[in-house]
Amino acid sequence: AQTVTQSQPEMSVQEAETVTLSCTYDTSESDYYLFWYKQPPSRQMILVIRQEAYKQQNATENRFSVNFQKAAKSFSLKISDSQLGDAAMYFCAYRTAGGRDDKIIFGKGTRLHILP
Amino acid sequence: NAGVTQTPKFRILKIGQSMTLQCTQDMNHNYMYWYRQDPGMGLKLIYYSVGAGITDKGEVPNGYNVSRSTTEDFPLRLELAAPSQTSVYFCASNPPGNYNSPLHFGNGTRLTVT
Structure with a gap:
């Protein structure tokens, strides 16, 4: 079974x-x-960034970028120029590539505090 | 375009009572999911469905049942409520064929079992 681990509460x-x-x-x-x-x-879930496993190039979205290391099974999120509005829970999620077993699994989350 | 609609928004149940959490989407999405989120925790997958007539267990299915008789509706049934089922429940959907697309979430149902 697939699992997702976020080690920073x-x-x-x-x-x-x-x-x-x-x-x-x-x-x-x-x-x-x-x-x-x-x-x-607000509890609303907002997509920040996504990455296809078959793409080697790391995804970027404005101030957000990822470091995708497929062999290490690692997918870290980098937030540059942090803003007060970035304070939130952040969840990493994994999705199988279709078929009957189309599950989307989430990690436990990391609560991010922005210090003014 | 309403998106994913969940009802009710809040509910308090006594131990042993039953209820159905309703979820409907108007986007013709094949894939639908039920998650629960305990306080300060991540989302755990309860059940999911890849289309009408097809349902599968997720990570934490015990104590719950689902049905998917139509593309639009994916109700979640709690038969004998227990305090451990106190949580916020989210329904989500996804269009077919585009596995890179974000989940569309409902606003959640906050359930308390006392």
Whole structure:
């Protein structure tokens, strides 16, 4: 069974600094998709960034980028120029590449605090 | 376009009572999911469905049942409520064929079992 592990329950970063959130996963599949979601206090789930496992190039979305290491099964999220609005829970998620077994599994999350 | 709609938003149950959490989507999405989120924790997959008539167990299915008679609806049934089922429940959906697309979440149902 696939698992997703986020080893940092909480992290803090100074406003305008850079922070990296860790995520590792376990799978025997070769084709899959990885996501980072943000959950502010409103409980709404917001997609931050996504990565296809078959792509070697790391995904970037403005201030957000990932370091995808397929062999190490690692998918970390880097937030540059941190802003107060980035404070939230961040969840790493794994998705199998279709078929009947189309599960999307989440990690336990990392709570990110932004210090003014 | 309503997206994913969950009802009710809040519910308090007594131990042993039953209830159905409703989830409906109007986006013609094949894939639908039920998650629970305990306080300060991540989302755990309860059940999922890849299409009408097909359902599968997720990570924590015990104490729950689902059905998928239509593409639009994916209700979650709690037969004998227990305090351990106190949680926020999220329904989500995804279109077919695009595995890179983000999940569309409902607003959640906060359930308390006392």
